[in-house]
Amino acid sequence: MNCEIITIGDELLIGQVVDTNSAWMAQQLNERGIALKQITSVHDDAEHITAALDEAFSRADIVLTTGGLGPTKDDITKKVLCDYFHTRLVPSKQVEEHVRELYKNRPDVLNRLTATQWLVPENCTILPNRVGSAPIMAFTLNSNLSSFNSKLSTLNSKLLISLPGVPHEMQIAMNEQVLPWLTEQLPDMALTIEHRTLLVSGIAESSLAIILDKWENALPDCLHLAYLPKDGTIRLRLSLYADSDKGDAKTILDAQWNQLKDLVADYLIIDEDLPLELVLGRLLLAKGQTISTAESCTGGRLAALLNAHSGSSAWYWGSVVAYDNSVKQNVLGVPAEVLEKHGAVSEETVRFMAEGVRKLTNTDFAIATSGVAGPTGGTPDKPVGTVWMAWATPVGTYAECFHLGSGCLEHSNMSSGCSDISREQITTRACTKALIQMLQILRKIG
Amino acid sequence: MNCEIITIGDELLIGQVVDTNSAWMAQQLNERGIALKQITSVHDDAEHITAALDEAFSRADIVLTTGGLGPTKDDITKKVLCDYFHTRLVPSKQVEEHVRELYKNRPDVLNRLTATQWLVPENCTILPNRVGSAPIMAFTLNSNLSSFNSKLSTLNSKLLISLPGVPHEMQIAMNEQVLPWLTEQLPDMALTIEHRTLLVSGIAESSLAIILDKWENALPDCLHLAYLPKDGTIRLRLSLYADSDKGDAKTILDAQWNQLKDLVADYLIIDEDLPLELVLGRLLLAKGQTISTAESCTGGRLAALLNAHSGSSAWYWGSVVAYDNSVKQNVLGVPAEVLEKHGAVSEETVRFMAEGVRKLTNTDFAIATSGVAGPTGGTPDKPVGTVWMAWATPVGTYAECFHLGSGCLEHSNMSSGCSDISREQITTRACTKALIQMLQILRKIG
Numbered sequence: 001m002n003c004e005i006i007t008i009g010d011e012l013l014i015g016q017v018v019d020t021n022s023a024w025m026a027q028q029l030n031e032r033g034i035a036l037k038q039i040t041s042v043h044d045d046a047e048h049i050t051a052a053l054d055e056a057f058s059r060a061d062i063v064l065t066t067g068g069l070g071p072t073k074d075d076i077t078k079k080v081l082c083d084y085f086h087t088r089l090v091p092s093k094q095v096e097e098h099v100r101e102l103y104k105n106r107p108d109v110l111n112r113l114t115a116t117q118w119l120v121p122e123n124c125t126i127l128p129n130r131v132g133s134a135p136i137m138a139f140t141l142n143s144n145l146s147s148f149n150s151k152l153s154t155l156n157s158k159l160l161i162s163l164p165g166v167p168h169e170m171q172i173a174m175n176e177q178v179l180p181w182l183t184e185q186l187p188d189m190a191l192t193i194e195h196r197t198l199l200v201s202g203i204a205e206s207s208l209a210i211i212l213d214k215w216e217n218a219l220p221d222c223l224h225l226a227y228l229p230k231d232g233t234i235r236l237r238l239s240l241y242a243d244s245d246k247g248d249a250k251t252i253l254d255a256q257w258n259q260l261k262d263l264v265a266d267y268l269i270i271d272e273d274l275p276l277e278l279v280l281g282r283l284l285l286a287k288g289q290t291i292s293t294a295e296s297c298t299g300g301r302l303a304a305l306l307n308a309h310s311g312s313s314a315w316y317w318g319s320v321v322a323y324d325n326s327v328k329q330n331v332l333g334v335p336a337e338v339l340e341k342h343g344a345v346s347e348e349t350v351r352f353m354a355e356g357v358r359k360l361t362n363t364d365f366a367i368a369t370s371g372v373a374g375p376t377g378g379t380p381d382k383p384v385g386t387v388w389m390a391w392a393t394p395v396g397t398y399a400e401c402f403h404l405g406s407g408c409l410e411h412s413n414m415s416s417g418c419s420d421i422s423r424e425q426i427t428t429r430a431c432t433k434a435l436i437q438m439l440q441i442l443r444k445i446g
Numbered sequence: 447m448n449c450e451i452i453t454i455g456d457e458l459l460i461g462q463v464v465d466t467n468s469a470w471m472a473q474q475l476n477e478r479g480i481a482l483k484q485i486t487s488v489h490d491d492a493e494h495i496t497a498a499l500d501e502a503f504s505r506a507d508i509v510l511t512t513g514g515l516g517p518t519k520d521d522i523t524k525k526v527l528c529d530y531f532h533t534r535l536v537p538s539k540q541v542e543e544h545v546r547e548l549y550k551n552r553p554d555v556l557n558r559l560t561a562t563q564w565l566v567p568e569n570c571t572i573l574p575n576r577v578g579s580a581p582i583m584a585f586t587l588n589s590n591l592s593s594f595n596s597k598l599s600t601l602n603s604k605l606l607i608s609l610p611g612v613p614h615e616m617q618i619a620m621n622e623q624v625l626p627w628l629t630e631q632l633p634d635m636a637l638t639i640e641h642r643t644l645l646v647s648g649i650a651e652s653s654l655a656i657i658l659d660k661w662e663n664a665l666p667d668c669l670h671l672a673y674l675p676k677d678g679t680i681r682l683r684l685s686l687y688a689d690s691d692k693g694d695a696k697t698i699l700d701a702q703w704n705q706l707k708d709l710v711a712d713y714l715i716i717d718e719d720l721p722l723e724l725v726l727g728r729l730l731l732a733k734g735q736t737i738s739t740a741e742s743c744t745g746g747r748l749a750a751l752l753n754a755h756s757g758s759s760a761w762y763w764g765s766v767v768a769y770d771n772s773v774k775q776n777v778l779g780v781p782a783e784v785l786e787k788h789g790a791v792s793e794e795t796v797r798f799m800a801e802g803v804r805k806l807t808n809t810d811f812a813i814a815t816s817g818v819a820g821p822t823g824g825t826p827d828k829p830v831g832t833v834w835m836a837w838a839t840p841v842g843t844y845a846e847c848f849h850l851g852s853g854c855l856e857h858s859n860m861s862s863g864c865s866d867i868s869r870e871q872i873t874t875r876a877c878t879k880a881l882i883q884m885l886q887i888l889r890k891i892g
Contacts, residue, residue, distance in 0.1 A: 011674055013482045014641060015472030016683065016719075019465060022487070026461030036459045038494070041468070041485035044672075048484070055501065072655045072673045073662060106650070113652040166675070168871060195460060204552070206559045209518045216519060226490075227518045228457055229612070237462065273462075290770075299753035300746030303767045307745035310821055310869060318773035320766055321749045324736075327764035327807050331777075361773050375756055423756060425614060 001191070002037045002060040003029055006052050008067035008077055009165055012041045021066050021170055028174055032183050033191045034062070035241065044068055049080045053160070057141060061158050062182070067165030069134035071113040078137070081162060082121045085139050089119040092126060092135070099133045127161075127177040132169040136177060137162040192249055194240045196257050197273035200264050201233045201436055208234060212263060222249060223256055231425070231432045232404070233269065236260065269436055276435040277305045283442050284315035289364040291438075293319040294332055294357035296344060297371040297387060302431050318361050322353065328370075332356035345370050345382050347390075347399045354392035354399075365442075366392040367434050373423045374405065387430045391441050398441055404429045447637070448483045448506040449475055452498050454513035454523055455611055458487045467512050467616055474620055478629050479637045480508070481687065490514055495526045499606070503587060507604050508628070513611030515580035517559040524583070527608055528567045531585050535565040538572060538581070545579045573607075573623040578615040582623060583608045638695055640686045642703055643719035646710050647679045647882055654680060658709055668695060669702055677871070677878045678850065679715065682706065715882055722881040723751045729888050730761035735810040737884075739765040740778055740803035742790060743817040743833060748877050764807050768799065774816075778802035791816050791828050793836075793845045800838035800845075811888075812838040813880050819869045820851065833876045837887050844887055850875040 005025055011017040022039045029036055037060050042048045044067075056063045068077030082089055095118040103109045117133040120126055127136040141158040161178055163170045200208065205227055209216075216225050222242040228235040238257055242249035261271055270279050284291060293302045303319035306312060322328040325339055334352040342348045354368035371387030378384035385405020391398045404426045451471055457463040468485045475482055483506050488494045490513075502509045514523030528535055542564040549555045563579040566572055573582040587604040607624055609616045646654065651673055655662075662671050668688040674681040684703055688695035707717055716725050730737060739748045749765035752758060768774040771785055780798040788794045799814035817833025824830035831851020837844045850872045 010670075010672055010685075011683070012469070013472055013485065014476050014685070015469040015474075015482075016641070016643070016674065016681075018469040019485075023458070023461040023464040026459055028461075030460050036461075037489070038498070039459065039465075039487035043483070052484075070673065071652045074670070074672050108653050109650045111652055111656055113655050168868065195462070197462075204555045206517045206557055207554050209559050210557055224456075224520070226456055226520050227516065228462065229516075235462075237457070239456075239460070292773075295746075300741075300749030300765055300767065303746030303769075304750055307767075307769055308870070313769055317770035318767045318777070319746055319769075320777075321746065321753075321764045323749075323753055323759055323765075324763035324807075327738075330808075331764070331766075331806055360777055361770075362776075422614065424754070 001034055001062070003034050003062040003064065004037050004056040004060040005039045006049070006056060006063060006065045007039065007041045007165070008044060008049055008065055009041075010044050010074070013043055021165065021167055024167070024171060025064065025066075025174060028179055030193050030195070032179060033193050034182065035191060035193060044074050044076055046076060046080045046083070049077065050084060053084055057158055063158070063160045064178075065160065065162045066170055069162065069164050071117055071133070077162060078119075078121065081124075081137065081139065081160070085121060085123060085141070087121045087123040090122045092118050092120045094128075095120060095126060095135045098128065098135075102133060127173070127181065129164065129169060129173055130176065131172050132164055132166065134164045134169070136164070136173050138181075192240065192242045194250070194253060195237055195273070196239075196253070197228075197235050197237045198261065198264070198271040199233055199235055199269040199276075200267035201269050203234070203267045205229050205234055208236075208264070208267070212260070215259060215263060219256065220252060223253065225260075232429045233432060233436070235273070236264065237273075269439065275305070275308075276432065276439065278309060280435060280439055280442070281306070281309070281312055281315050283439070284365075285311075290315050290317050290361075291365040291367070292317050292357045292361040292363040294353040294366060294368040295319060295321050296323060296328070296353075296369060297373040298369045298427050298430050298434070299323060299373075301427055302367060302369065302434055305431055305435070317363050320357050320360070328353060332360070343382070345372055345386060345388055347388055347401070350388045350390035351392075351397050351399055354390035354397055358392040364394055365438070367438055368392070369430055369434060371402075371404075371426070371430060373426050373430075375423060378405075385426050387426070387433075389430070389434055389437065391434075391438055393441065393445060395445055398437075400437065402430070402433055404433070447480055447508070449480050449508040449510065450483050450502040450506040451485045452495070452502060452509060452511045453485065453487045453611070454490060454495060454511055455487075456490050456520070459489055467611065467613055470613070470617060471510065471512075471620060474625055476639050476641065478625060479639050480628065481637060481639060490520050490522055492522060492526045492529070495523065496530060499530055503604055509604070509606045510624075511606065511608045512616055515608065515610050517563055517579070523608060524565075524567065527570075527583065527585065527606070531567060531569060531587070533567045533569040536568045538564050538566045540574075541566060541572060541581045544574065548579060573619070573627065575610065575615060575619055576622065577618050578610055578612065580610045580615070582610070582619050584627075638686065638688045640696070640699060641683055641719070642685075642699070643674075643681050643683045644707065644710070644717040645679055645681055645715040645722075646713035647715050649680070649713045651675050651680055654682075654710070654713070658706070661705060661709060665702065666698060669699065671706075678875045679878060679882070681719070682710065683719075715885065721751070721754075722878065722885065724755060726881055726885055726888070727752070727755070727758055727761050729885070730811075731757075736761050736763050736807075737811040737813070738763050738803045738807040738809040740799040740812060740814040741765060741767050742769060742774070742799075742815060743819040744815045744873050744876050744880070745769060747873055748813060748815065748880055751877055751881070763809050766803050766806070774799060778806070789828075791818055791832055791834055793834055793847065796834045796836035797838075797843050797845055800836035800843055804838040810840055811884070813884055814838070815876055815880060817848075817850075817872070817876060819872050819876075821869060824851075831872050833872070833879075835876070835880050835883065837880075837884055839887065839891060841891055844883075846883065848876070848879055850879070 068075045125138040139160045224239045226237045240253045300321045306316040328334040333356040350368040358366035368390045374384035514521045571584040585606045672683045686699045746767045752762040774780040779802040796814040804812035814836045820830035
């Protein structure tokens with residue numbers, strides 16, 4: 001059962017918008033055993049969309065499109081699909097009632113353009129769009145282009161579903177309408193797809209591959225290993241693709257997964273595809289402990305990671321972003337002499353920052369960062385990418401310096417060897433390092 | 447002159463990684479007058495890559511690929527391209543020297559897998575990859591598959607360039623090698639492409655489209671208007687695509703651009719495609735003024751936006767993320783009685799927060815946020831999406847409450863009418879609102 005995604009929108013092809021929809025949809029499809037064969041991004045152009053549909057249907061049984069369903073002139077998907085499936089637009093009472101209800105407090109929005117939203121192709125099935133005005137359209141494509149059946153029982157039937165491009169609307173439509181409906185339609189055709197990911201740090205990608213070489217060559221056909229270097233770490237992903245009736249597939253996966261973990265034990269950080277901050281939060285929550293941060297070069301990004309997830313207020317209490325030295329001094333209590341003598345990017349300063357915010361916020365733990373994010377500000381002594389960090393704990397304060405620009409270990413994970421790392425990358429790597437070290441410290445002090 | 451991008455990598459098709467490379471490359475290509483026709487994402491699979499290459503070359507003259515160039519087993523692009531261009535791998539002294547130099551301090555990385563990086567297809571041109579081990583390969587495809595010429599002077603020649611998938615390596619290769627080389631090769635073929643974007647707020651998308659309807663219908667063929675709703679605002683993008691020898695194209699664009707700005711004057715925030723925080727920074731820098739933030743629900747994201755760009759330390763000094771009420775009280779000076787009587791999400795609290803951090807950091811301006819980001823925590827009085835904000839200035843403190851969850855004005859811009867907005871979306875919208883209001887206030891107080 002192959003599936004493809006076609007994302008429709010000029011903004012993707014001029015680089016004004018990053019396509020996040022496809023990645024999200026791909027994850028959801030995989031979880032339900034539907035493999036994604038290709039993602040194609042095309043213009044809001046009738047010819048281009050039509051050609052992409054033809055090509056996708058030559059390869060896949062299910063085609064999902066996103067985009068082009070709004071009320072404005074540049075949104076043409078509905079019209080193109082009408083032509084593609086040889087049908088015409090007719091008013092839908094169901095959609096009209098929904099749109100009128102949606103905007104009952106917004107009479108200015110109920111204008112003639114919005115009214116076009118309740119014209120729908122005559123031979124499609126409408127799946128409700130609870131949070132938007134654009135109806136979700138499902139078409140079948142088979143040898144006699146017959147109208148929609150409630151069960152797609154023959155392989156001759158192919159399926160197209162047209163979704164809104166607005167991420168929020170698309171996600172709700174997928175979760176509440178499309179995915180349950182697909183799962184119901186296609187019980188016999190889904191694969192067993194499972195991905196397991198672990199995170200390692202402290203080793204170059206090629207060195208890791210050599211360690212794993214023999215084991216990887218011996219993997220059964222239904223398993224596949226992938227290397228995903230990122231921000232100074234490597235994710236290893238072991239994927240299972242097997243027919244659903246292959247009963248022992250999971251057992252095989254479990255056995256190989258345990259072998260993999262043994263092989264990388266010296267470098268293993270976590271053995272699930274969870275963000276580091278959630279693993280940290282889980283550990284803190286279990287002991288009823290709290291954390292704060294004092295940030296200079298990471299500028300609040302560490303804070304944002306720590307409070308990104310619902311429930312974080314139980315263990316994350318707050319931060320001071322001390323971007324200017326006056327704030328390091330006046331709010332965090334870093335002595336003026338220390339700043340003068342050692343500079344902001346130093347062991348002495350980050351120790352004071354970490355202990356300062358720990359005391360100020362009355363938390364059990366605190367992380368401090370101070371570094372040269374670049375691109376300017378580097379010196380021979382402290383080049384761009386030099387980041388000091390400190391971790392204040394109930395049993396003492398740890399500090400360490402990292403070189404996240406040129407020549408660092410993890411840098412070689414990306415097969416790079418020079419100093420041209422962007423400001424954004426350095427701060428992202430600093431956050432990753434800060435969290436990894438906090439996890440290691442927590443595990444050490446128990 | 448059509449161009450297409452093929453991104454190679456399983457991780458894209460299972461949704462583990464979002465494709466940011468294509469958007470970046472698209473922007474760069476457009477700036478040099480090269481239009482992008484399609485973006486296709488395919489698996490690390492020989493058959494799939496080959497089919498995608500065939501299809502892309504049937505439509506475009508230039509094909510750029512990313513991904514699959516690492517030293518591990520799952521990276522097969524080089525081998526596939528060898529077969530596609532009917533050639534074989536040979537050692538390259540140039541690449542070997544570069545890789546040995548790159549890893550001169552990392553003997554563990556100079557292993558047998560890394561050594562495969564300096565095997566290159568015999569009939570391609572190698573463009574140096576300064577920051578990585580994977581050489582960038584350029585192939586020509588023409589009727590007699592002849593070897594590479596230094597000038598692509600005939601339209602029968604098509605071109606493929608294979609780039610690393612690691613964003614950092616790809617960007618440097620594009621900026622330093624590929625784009626200058628393309629620009630040199632194709633001087634006669636580039637279009638004049640120019641995009642101008644402005645940002646409006648406070649009006650629904652369909653209402654805006656009705657205001658612009660007459661003007662939009664009268665636009666000349668070389669101009670195209672697109673609507674990009676996002677985070678409670680709408681970007682309007684006016685794009686020019688014209689042959690380079692069309693001399694008056696820019697004049698036409700200028701005239702239409704000015705007309706557009708007049709039509710949307712009541713809702714216009716900024717008339718360039720700059721992030722809001724940079725516009726704010728520019729205003730502050732011009733007057734030698736500074737800003738700080740006190741954040742609860744935005745959790746440091748506002749801080750991160752304000753210090754994302756080099757040079758921000760001149761005008762952004764720091765923040766307090768007061769996630770727990772104890773931090774609001776002890777660090778920012780919000781009185782206990784205020785928190786008890788009005789709660790954290792209230793006008794009284796945010797006024798204290800803004801004025802507190804302004805005094806604490808000694809800045810001219812300060813922004814405070816406190817709200818219900820969700821998905822839990824909402825009450826009938828203060829549902830999810832309720833966000834109070836305050837702006838402390840030398841001439842007084844402004845405060846306002848926003849409803850960024852259900853039923854808000856901007857929410858209708860996304861043609862949505864319900865409360866199902868994610869935590870991430872609410873905090874992002876809150877940051878956008880905070881910056882827009884700060885800009886409006888700065889313009890008002892002069």
